[in-house]
Ligand SMILES: [Zn+2]
Ligand SMILES: [Zn+2]
């Protein structure tokens with residue numbers, strides 16, 4: 001998997017990075033984990049290894065960046081635009 005520095009991702013620069021998560025369950029199917037939050041709008045969806053609602057949301061909304069939940073210093077950030085993890 002590719003890893004990219006945040007400063008080199010144009011999507012990250014254009015995305016507000018302060019999202020608050022009220023409920024970490026998938027908005028579509030209610031799955032509790034693993035889930036991802038959209039960094040553009042705060043939508044929570046499940047990951048590709050389950051029902052893929054985070055990916056579906058990113059495609060439908062053109063919101064490129066997700067972060068893994070629960071939010072923690074170790075949670076990863078993925079950019080669909082760059083197809084890479086951001087660090
Ligand atoms: Zn789901
Ligand atoms: Zn979104």
Ligand SMILES: [Zn+2]
Nearest residue numbers: 009011079082
């Ligand atoms: Zn990007």
